[in-house]
Amino acid sequence: MLRALFTAASLLALCAAASADTTLLSGGHVIDAERGTVLKDHDILIEDGRIKAVGRAGTLGASGATSIAMNGAFLLPGLSDSHVHLTSRSDIHGYRRLTVSTARAAISGVANAEKTLRAGFTTVRNLGAPGFADVDLKSAIDSGEVPGPRIIPAGQSIGITGGHCDSNLMPYEFRETGGGVADGPWAVRQKVRENKKFGAEVIKFCGTGGVLSKGTSIGAQQFTLEEMKALVEEAHELGLKVAVHAHGAKGIASAIEAGVDSIEHASLITDESLKAAVKTGIFLSMDIYVSDFILGEGEAAGILPESLEKEKIVGKAQRERFQAAVKAGARMAFGTDAGVYTHGMNARQFAYMVQWGMTPADAIRAATIGNAELFGLTNDIGSLSAGKRADIIAVTGNPLTDVRELEDVDFVMKDGAVFVNELAQ
Ligand SMILES: [Zn+2]
Numbered sequence: 256m257l258r259a260l261f262t263a264a265s266l267l268a269l270c271a272a273a274s275a276d277t278t279l280l281s282g283g284h285v286i287d288a289e290r291g292t293v294l295k296d297h298d299i300l301i302e303d304g305r306i307k308a309v310g311r312a313g314t315l316g317a318s319g320a321t322s323i324a325m326n327g328a329f330l331l332p333g334l335s336d337s338h339v340h341l342t343s344r345s346d347i348h349g350y351r352r353l354t355v356s357t358a359r360a361a362i363s364g365v366a367n368a369e370k371t372l373r374a375g376f377t378t379v380r381n382l383g384a385p386g387f388a389d390v391d392l393k394s395a396i397d398s399g400e401v402p403g404p405r406i407i408p409a410g411q412s413i414g415i416t417g418g419h420c421d422s423n424l425m426p427y428e429f430r431e432t433g434g435g436v437a438d439g440p441w442a443v444r445q446k447v448r449e450n451k452k453f454g455a456e457v458i459k460f461c462g463t464g465g466v467l468s469k470g471t472s473i474g475a476q477q478f479t480l481e482e483m484k485a486l487v488e489e490a491h492e493l494g495l496k497v498a499v500h501a502h503g504a505k506g507i508a509s510a511i512e513a514g515v516d517s518i519e520h521a522s523l524i525t526d527e528s529l530k531a532a533v534k535t536g537i538f539l540s541m542d543i544y545v546s547d548f549i550l551g552e553g554e555a556a557g558i559l560p561e562s563l564e565k566e567k568i569v570g571k572a573q574r575e576r577f578q579a580a581v582k583a584g585a586r587m588a589f590g591t592d593a594g595v596y597t598h599g600m601n602a603r604q605f606a607y608m609v610q611w612g613m614t615p616a617d618a619i620r621a622a623t624i625g626n627a628e629l630f631g632l633t634n635d636i637g638s639l640s641a642g643k644r645a646d647i648i649a650v651t652g653n654p655l656t657d658v659r660e661l662e663d664v665d666f667v668m669k670d671g672a673v674f675v676n677e678l679a680q
Contacts, residue, residue, distance in 0.1 A: 329650050341363075462499040
Protein backbone atom coordinates (compact mmCIF):
# COMPACT_ATOMS: atom_id res chain seq x y z
CA MET A 256 0.00 0.00 0.00
CA LEU A 257 2.74 2.37 1.01
CA ARG A 258 4.58 1.47 -2.17
CA ALA A 259 1.48 2.08 -4.30
CA LEU A 260 1.03 5.51 -2.73
CA PHE A 261 4.64 6.36 -3.39
CA THR A 262 4.33 5.32 -7.04
CA ALA A 263 1.19 7.39 -7.52
CA ALA A 264 2.87 10.41 -5.96
CA SER A 265 5.92 9.99 -8.22
CA LEU A 266 3.68 9.76 -11.27
CA LEU A 267 1.86 12.92 -10.27
CA ALA A 268 5.15 14.72 -9.83
CA LEU A 269 6.29 13.52 -13.25
CA CYS A 270 3.05 14.65 -14.91
CA ALA A 271 3.30 18.07 -13.28
CA ALA A 272 6.86 18.51 -14.53
CA ALA A 273 5.88 17.39 -18.04
CA SER A 274 2.91 19.70 -18.44
CA ALA A 275 5.00 22.60 -17.19
CA ASP A 276 7.43 22.15 -20.02
CA THR A 277 5.43 21.23 -23.11
CA THR A 278 5.63 23.11 -26.41
CA LEU A 279 3.68 22.70 -29.64
CA LEU A 280 5.21 23.86 -32.92
CA SER A 281 2.07 24.26 -34.99
CA GLY A 282 1.36 24.44 -38.69
CA GLY A 283 4.72 23.72 -40.31
CA HIS A 284 5.86 21.49 -43.12
CA VAL A 285 8.05 18.83 -41.58
CA ILE A 286 10.98 17.57 -43.65
CA ASP A 287 11.72 13.88 -43.27
CA ALA A 288 15.49 14.09 -43.58
CA GLU A 289 15.91 10.33 -43.91
CA ARG A 290 13.55 9.99 -46.89
CA GLY A 291 13.91 13.48 -48.34
CA THR A 292 10.16 14.07 -48.28
CA VAL A 293 7.85 16.74 -46.84
CA LEU A 294 4.98 16.11 -44.41
CA LYS A 295 2.66 19.04 -45.15
CA ASP A 296 0.81 20.86 -42.35
CA HIS A 297 2.19 18.99 -39.39
CA ASP A 298 2.68 19.82 -35.73
CA ILE A 299 5.48 18.76 -33.43
CA LEU A 300 4.85 18.25 -29.73
CA ILE A 301 7.83 18.68 -27.43
CA GLU A 302 8.04 17.59 -23.83
CA ASP A 303 10.98 18.13 -21.52
CA GLY A 304 13.39 18.86 -24.34
CA ARG A 305 12.48 15.84 -26.46
CA ILE A 306 10.09 15.27 -29.34
CA LYS A 307 6.96 13.57 -28.00
CA ALA A 308 5.00 13.31 -31.26
CA VAL A 309 4.83 14.49 -34.86
CA GLY A 310 1.37 14.52 -36.42
CA ARG A 311 -1.10 16.24 -38.74
CA ALA A 312 -1.89 19.80 -37.70
CA GLY A 313 -4.40 19.91 -34.87
CA THR A 314 -4.33 16.20 -34.11
CA LEU A 315 -1.84 15.99 -31.25
CA GLY A 316 -4.22 17.09 -28.47
CA ALA A 317 -1.68 19.31 -26.79
CA SER A 318 -3.81 21.10 -24.22
CA GLY A 319 -1.75 23.18 -21.82
CA ALA A 320 1.22 23.32 -24.18
CA THR A 321 2.86 26.61 -25.14
CA SER A 322 2.07 26.99 -28.83
CA ILE A 323 4.47 28.54 -31.34
CA ALA A 324 3.10 29.20 -34.84
CA MET A 325 5.33 27.93 -37.63
CA ASN A 326 3.19 29.64 -40.29
CA GLY A 327 3.94 27.19 -43.05
CA ALA A 328 7.70 27.25 -42.53
CA PHE A 329 9.74 24.13 -43.34
CA LEU A 330 10.98 22.31 -40.24
CA LEU A 331 14.16 20.26 -40.20
CA PRO A 332 16.29 18.53 -37.60
CA GLY A 333 18.97 20.84 -36.18
CA LEU A 334 21.96 20.77 -38.52
CA SER A 335 25.35 19.43 -37.51
CA ASP A 336 28.90 20.06 -38.66
CA SER A 337 31.46 17.29 -38.26
CA HIS A 338 34.49 19.60 -38.49
CA VAL A 339 34.70 23.00 -36.83
CA HIS A 340 37.21 24.96 -34.75
CA LEU A 341 35.07 27.17 -32.52
CA THR A 342 38.08 28.68 -30.76
CA SER A 343 39.66 29.86 -34.04
CA ARG A 344 38.95 33.11 -35.87
CA SER A 345 38.90 33.48 -39.63
CA ASP A 346 40.81 36.78 -39.48
CA ILE A 347 43.68 35.34 -37.43
CA HIS A 348 45.86 33.05 -39.52
CA GLY A 349 49.60 32.42 -39.95
CA TYR A 350 51.88 34.31 -37.57
CA ARG A 351 48.94 36.18 -36.03
CA ARG A 352 48.00 32.94 -34.28
CA LEU A 353 51.09 33.20 -32.07
CA THR A 354 49.51 36.19 -30.32
CA VAL A 355 46.46 34.22 -29.16
CA SER A 356 46.50 32.70 -25.67
CA THR A 357 44.33 29.72 -24.80
CA ALA A 358 42.13 31.96 -22.64
CA ARG A 359 41.68 34.42 -25.52
CA ALA A 360 40.83 31.56 -27.86
CA ALA A 361 38.19 30.35 -25.40
CA ILE A 362 36.58 33.81 -25.36
CA SER A 363 36.40 33.74 -29.16
CA GLY A 364 34.87 30.31 -28.77
CA VAL A 365 32.00 31.73 -26.72
CA ALA A 366 31.13 34.22 -29.48
CA ASN A 367 31.59 31.67 -32.26
CA ALA A 368 29.47 29.05 -30.51
CA GLU A 369 26.52 31.45 -30.41
CA LYS A 370 26.97 32.37 -34.09
CA THR A 371 27.02 28.68 -34.98
CA LEU A 372 23.87 27.89 -33.01
CA ARG A 373 22.02 30.90 -34.46
CA ALA A 374 22.91 29.63 -37.95
CA GLY A 375 20.95 26.45 -37.21
CA PHE A 376 23.83 24.17 -36.25
CA THR A 377 22.82 22.50 -33.00
CA THR A 378 25.61 19.87 -32.83
CA VAL A 379 29.27 20.15 -33.86
CA ARG A 380 32.45 18.15 -33.58
CA ASN A 381 35.23 20.51 -32.58
CA LEU A 382 38.28 18.93 -34.21
CA GLY A 383 41.10 20.54 -32.34
CA ALA A 384 41.52 23.37 -29.85
CA PRO A 385 44.48 24.69 -27.86
CA GLY A 386 44.69 23.59 -24.25
CA PHE A 387 41.33 21.78 -24.22
CA ALA A 388 39.51 25.11 -24.56
CA ASP A 389 36.74 23.29 -26.44
CA VAL A 390 36.11 21.01 -23.45
CA ASP A 391 35.62 24.09 -21.25
CA LEU A 392 33.42 25.73 -23.87
CA LYS A 393 31.26 22.60 -23.97
CA SER A 394 30.99 22.66 -20.20
CA ALA A 395 29.89 26.32 -20.19
CA ILE A 396 27.25 25.62 -22.86
CA ASP A 397 25.94 22.45 -21.22
CA SER A 398 25.54 24.25 -17.88
CA GLY A 399 23.45 26.94 -19.57
CA GLU A 400 26.00 29.69 -18.90
CA VAL A 401 26.43 30.62 -22.57
CA PRO A 402 24.42 29.71 -25.69
CA GLY A 403 25.94 27.31 -28.19
CA PRO A 404 25.62 24.01 -29.98
CA ARG A 405 26.12 20.58 -28.44
CA ILE A 406 29.88 20.02 -28.77
CA ILE A 407 31.83 16.82 -29.27
CA PRO A 408 35.31 18.11 -28.37
CA ALA A 409 38.59 16.64 -29.60
CA GLY A 410 40.85 18.67 -27.32
CA GLN A 411 44.38 18.77 -28.68
CA SER A 412 44.98 17.38 -32.17
CA ILE A 413 47.61 14.65 -32.19
CA GLY A 414 50.46 14.80 -34.70
CA ILE A 415 54.13 14.15 -35.44
CA THR A 416 57.00 16.53 -34.65
CA GLY A 417 57.01 19.16 -37.39
CA GLY A 418 53.73 17.91 -38.83
CA HIS A 419 50.47 19.66 -39.63
CA CYS A 420 49.27 19.36 -36.02
CA ASP A 421 52.53 20.79 -34.62
CA SER A 422 53.34 24.51 -34.50
CA ASN A 423 56.17 25.19 -36.96
CA LEU A 424 56.25 28.98 -37.12
CA MET A 425 59.10 29.79 -34.73
CA PRO A 426 62.84 28.98 -34.86
CA TYR A 427 64.38 26.38 -32.55
CA GLU A 428 65.30 28.86 -29.77
CA PHE A 429 61.61 29.30 -28.85
CA ARG A 430 60.96 25.56 -28.30
CA GLU A 431 57.49 26.06 -29.76
CA THR A 432 55.61 22.74 -29.95
CA GLY A 433 51.98 21.78 -30.45
CA GLY A 434 50.29 20.30 -27.36
CA GLY A 435 49.37 17.06 -29.14
CA VAL A 436 52.77 16.19 -30.61
CA ALA A 437 53.85 12.57 -30.15
CA ASP A 438 56.21 10.24 -32.00
CA GLY A 439 56.13 6.46 -31.76
CA PRO A 440 53.26 4.05 -31.03
CA TRP A 441 53.47 4.30 -27.23
CA ALA A 442 53.84 8.07 -27.19
CA VAL A 443 50.78 8.26 -29.44
CA ARG A 444 48.81 5.98 -27.11
CA GLN A 445 49.80 8.21 -24.19
CA LYS A 446 48.44 11.27 -26.02
CA VAL A 447 45.14 9.50 -26.66
CA ARG A 448 44.92 8.63 -22.97
CA GLU A 449 45.78 12.21 -22.01
CA ASN A 450 43.11 13.59 -24.34
CA LYS A 451 40.53 11.24 -22.83
CA LYS A 452 41.61 12.23 -19.32
CA PHE A 453 41.06 15.92 -20.02
CA GLY A 454 37.67 15.55 -21.66
CA ALA A 455 38.12 14.73 -25.36
CA GLU A 456 35.13 12.82 -26.77
CA VAL A 457 36.68 12.16 -30.18
CA ILE A 458 40.32 11.82 -31.24
CA LYS A 459 41.63 13.99 -34.07
CA PHE A 460 45.02 13.33 -35.56
CA CYS A 461 46.97 14.55 -38.56
CA GLY A 462 47.78 11.78 -41.04
CA THR A 463 49.25 13.99 -43.77
CA GLY A 464 50.60 17.48 -44.23
CA GLY A 465 48.12 20.34 -44.54
CA VAL A 466 47.37 23.58 -46.33
CA LEU A 467 47.63 26.05 -43.45
CA SER A 468 50.72 24.69 -41.67
CA LYS A 469 54.22 25.91 -42.43
CA GLY A 470 56.61 23.51 -44.16
CA THR A 471 54.34 20.51 -44.55
CA SER A 472 53.59 18.74 -47.81
CA ILE A 473 50.00 17.75 -48.57
CA GLY A 474 51.06 14.52 -50.24
CA ALA A 475 53.29 13.31 -47.41
CA GLN A 476 51.94 10.79 -44.92
CA GLN A 477 52.43 11.72 -41.25
CA PHE A 478 52.71 8.91 -38.69
CA THR A 479 53.64 5.41 -39.83
CA LEU A 480 50.93 2.81 -40.29
CA GLU A 481 52.16 1.28 -37.02
CA GLU A 482 51.57 4.57 -35.17
CA MET A 483 48.15 5.03 -36.76
CA LYS A 484 47.09 1.52 -35.80
CA ALA A 485 48.23 2.08 -32.19
CA LEU A 486 46.34 5.38 -32.01
CA VAL A 487 43.11 3.96 -33.41
CA GLU A 488 43.27 0.82 -31.26
CA GLU A 489 43.82 2.87 -28.10
CA ALA A 490 41.03 5.33 -28.94
CA HIS A 491 38.52 2.60 -29.76
CA GLU A 492 39.47 0.74 -26.59
CA LEU A 493 38.60 3.91 -24.65
CA GLY A 494 35.31 4.30 -26.52
CA LEU A 495 36.41 7.22 -28.68
CA LYS A 496 35.98 7.57 -32.44
CA VAL A 497 38.88 8.77 -34.57
CA ALA A 498 38.88 11.56 -37.16
CA VAL A 499 42.00 11.87 -39.31
CA HIS A 500 43.09 14.99 -41.13
CA ALA A 501 44.29 13.61 -44.48
CA HIS A 502 44.73 15.20 -47.91
CA GLY A 503 47.27 12.95 -49.66
CA ALA A 504 46.47 9.55 -51.17
CA LYS A 505 49.00 7.52 -49.17
CA GLY A 506 48.00 8.93 -45.77
CA ILE A 507 44.32 8.37 -46.59
CA ALA A 508 44.94 4.74 -47.57
CA SER A 509 46.96 4.07 -44.40
CA ALA A 510 44.31 5.71 -42.19
CA ILE A 511 41.59 3.56 -43.74
CA GLU A 512 43.74 0.49 -43.12
CA ALA A 513 44.27 1.60 -39.52
CA GLY A 514 40.48 1.72 -39.03
CA VAL A 515 39.66 5.42 -38.51
CA ASP A 516 36.01 6.49 -38.39
CA SER A 517 36.18 9.55 -40.64
CA ILE A 518 38.60 11.02 -43.16
CA GLU A 519 38.66 14.82 -42.90
CA HIS A 520 39.31 16.67 -46.19
CA ALA A 521 40.02 13.44 -48.17
CA SER A 522 41.16 15.75 -50.97
CA LEU A 523 43.23 13.39 -53.10
CA ILE A 524 41.47 10.12 -52.27
CA THR A 525 42.07 7.47 -54.96
CA ASP A 526 39.41 5.27 -56.56
CA GLU A 527 40.90 2.34 -54.67
CA SER A 528 40.56 4.12 -51.32
CA LEU A 529 37.01 5.15 -52.25
CA LYS A 530 36.21 1.46 -52.72
CA ALA A 531 37.75 0.68 -49.33
CA ALA A 532 35.79 3.53 -47.72
CA VAL A 533 32.53 2.25 -49.21
CA LYS A 534 33.31 -1.29 -48.08
CA THR A 535 34.19 -0.34 -44.51
CA GLY A 536 31.56 2.39 -44.11
CA ILE A 537 34.11 5.04 -43.16
CA PHE A 538 32.71 8.56 -43.46
CA LEU A 539 34.28 11.18 -45.72
CA SER A 540 34.08 14.70 -44.31
CA MET A 541 34.99 16.85 -47.31
CA ASP A 542 35.07 20.61 -46.70
CA ILE A 543 34.47 21.78 -50.25
CA TYR A 544 33.39 25.37 -49.48
CA VAL A 545 36.42 26.61 -47.54
CA SER A 546 38.71 26.87 -50.58
CA ASP A 547 36.79 29.91 -51.85
CA PHE A 548 37.40 31.69 -48.55
CA ILE A 549 41.11 30.80 -48.41
CA LEU A 550 41.80 31.94 -51.97
CA GLY A 551 39.51 34.98 -51.72
CA GLU A 552 40.13 36.40 -48.25
CA GLY A 553 43.00 34.31 -46.94
CA GLU A 554 45.86 36.65 -47.74
CA ALA A 555 44.25 39.54 -45.84
CA ALA A 556 43.63 37.18 -42.92
CA GLY A 557 47.35 36.37 -42.60
CA ILE A 558 47.44 33.00 -44.38
CA LEU A 559 51.01 32.23 -45.46
CA PRO A 560 51.92 32.52 -49.18
CA GLU A 561 52.96 28.84 -49.26
CA SER A 562 49.51 27.91 -47.92
CA LEU A 563 47.78 29.87 -50.68
CA GLU A 564 49.89 28.00 -53.24
CA LYS A 565 48.96 24.65 -51.69
CA GLU A 566 45.26 25.55 -51.65
CA LYS A 567 45.32 26.35 -55.37
CA ILE A 568 46.32 22.75 -56.02
CA VAL A 569 44.19 20.99 -53.46
CA GLY A 570 40.93 22.97 -53.53
CA LYS A 571 39.79 22.09 -57.04
CA ALA A 572 41.06 18.52 -56.82
CA GLN A 573 39.06 18.00 -53.65
CA ARG A 574 35.81 19.05 -55.34
CA GLU A 575 36.43 16.61 -58.17
CA ARG A 576 37.13 13.82 -55.69
CA PHE A 577 33.99 14.80 -53.77
CA GLN A 578 32.02 14.23 -56.95
CA ALA A 579 33.71 10.84 -57.43
CA ALA A 580 32.96 9.93 -53.81
CA VAL A 581 29.26 10.74 -54.21
CA LYS A 582 29.14 8.64 -57.40
CA ALA A 583 30.91 5.76 -55.64
CA GLY A 584 28.29 5.78 -52.89
CA ALA A 585 30.63 6.66 -50.01
CA ARG A 586 29.08 7.72 -46.70
CA MET A 587 29.36 11.49 -46.69
CA ALA A 588 29.51 13.61 -43.54
CA PHE A 589 28.82 17.35 -43.52
CA GLY A 590 32.05 18.95 -42.32
CA THR A 591 33.23 22.44 -43.21
CA ASP A 592 36.35 23.46 -41.21
CA ALA A 593 34.54 26.54 -39.85
CA GLY A 594 37.06 28.71 -38.05
CA VAL A 595 39.30 28.72 -41.10
CA TYR A 596 36.40 30.69 -42.65
CA THR A 597 33.90 32.77 -40.66
CA HIS A 598 31.71 30.97 -38.11
CA GLY A 599 27.99 30.95 -38.78
CA MET A 600 28.43 30.55 -42.53
CA ASN A 601 28.56 26.74 -42.29
CA ALA A 602 25.43 26.33 -44.44
CA ARG A 603 27.16 27.87 -47.45
CA GLN A 604 28.65 24.45 -48.12
CA PHE A 605 25.25 22.93 -49.00
CA ALA A 606 25.14 24.69 -52.39
CA TYR A 607 28.66 23.44 -53.19
CA MET A 608 27.67 19.87 -52.33
CA VAL A 609 24.70 20.14 -54.67
CA GLN A 610 26.81 21.75 -57.40
CA TRP A 611 29.30 18.87 -57.11
CA GLY A 612 26.89 15.98 -57.42
CA MET A 613 24.53 15.64 -54.48
CA THR A 614 20.78 16.18 -54.44
CA PRO A 615 19.60 18.75 -51.85
CA ALA A 616 18.03 15.83 -49.95
CA ASP A 617 21.38 14.00 -49.83
CA ALA A 618 23.22 17.11 -48.65
CA ILE A 619 20.63 17.68 -45.91
CA ARG A 620 20.84 14.00 -44.97
CA ALA A 621 24.63 14.35 -44.57
CA ALA A 622 24.20 17.25 -42.13
CA THR A 623 21.49 15.52 -40.11
CA ILE A 624 21.09 11.74 -39.92
CA GLY A 625 24.45 11.10 -41.65
CA ASN A 626 26.45 13.05 -39.09
CA ALA A 627 24.32 11.55 -36.31
CA GLU A 628 25.51 8.10 -37.45
CA LEU A 629 29.12 9.26 -37.55
CA PHE A 630 28.81 10.76 -34.06
CA GLY A 631 27.08 7.65 -32.65
CA LEU A 632 24.10 9.81 -31.67
CA THR A 633 21.23 8.39 -33.72
CA ASN A 634 19.11 7.90 -30.60
CA ASP A 635 19.32 11.62 -29.87
CA ILE A 636 19.64 13.68 -33.04
CA GLY A 637 19.40 13.63 -36.83
CA SER A 638 15.68 13.33 -37.49
CA LEU A 639 12.38 14.74 -36.29
CA SER A 640 10.94 11.66 -34.65
CA ALA A 641 9.48 10.80 -31.27
CA GLY A 642 12.05 10.31 -28.54
CA LYS A 643 14.81 12.39 -30.09
CA ARG A 644 16.10 15.64 -28.65
CA ALA A 645 14.06 18.64 -29.72
CA ASP A 646 16.75 20.17 -31.93
CA ILE A 647 14.60 21.80 -34.60
CA ILE A 648 15.17 24.55 -37.13
CA ALA A 649 12.86 26.22 -39.63
CA VAL A 650 13.26 28.11 -42.89
CA THR A 651 10.53 29.87 -44.89
CA GLY A 652 11.29 28.24 -48.29
CA ASN A 653 11.62 24.57 -49.15
CA PRO A 654 15.32 23.59 -48.91
CA LEU A 655 14.66 20.41 -50.93
CA THR A 656 13.97 22.77 -53.86
CA ASP A 657 16.59 25.41 -53.05
CA VAL A 658 19.18 24.25 -50.55
CA ARG A 659 20.43 27.83 -50.08
CA GLU A 660 17.33 28.43 -47.93
CA LEU A 661 19.48 26.91 -45.16
CA GLU A 662 21.85 29.90 -45.31
CA ASP A 663 19.20 32.00 -43.56
CA VAL A 664 17.54 30.10 -40.76
CA ASP A 665 14.44 31.65 -39.17
CA PHE A 666 13.91 29.44 -36.15
CA VAL A 667 16.32 27.52 -33.93
CA MET A 668 15.42 25.27 -31.03
CA LYS A 669 17.91 23.15 -29.12
CA ASP A 670 16.85 20.66 -26.44
CA GLY A 671 13.38 22.26 -26.53
CA ALA A 672 14.64 25.81 -25.84
CA VAL A 673 14.08 28.49 -28.49
CA PHE A 674 17.19 30.51 -29.43
CA VAL A 675 15.95 32.16 -32.66
CA ASN A 676 12.40 32.90 -33.80
CA GLU A 677 12.08 35.30 -36.71
CA LEU A 678 8.89 33.73 -38.02
CA ALA A 679 5.94 36.14 -38.12
CA GLN A 680 3.72 35.46 -35.09
ZN1 LIG B 1 40.27 21.61 -39.33
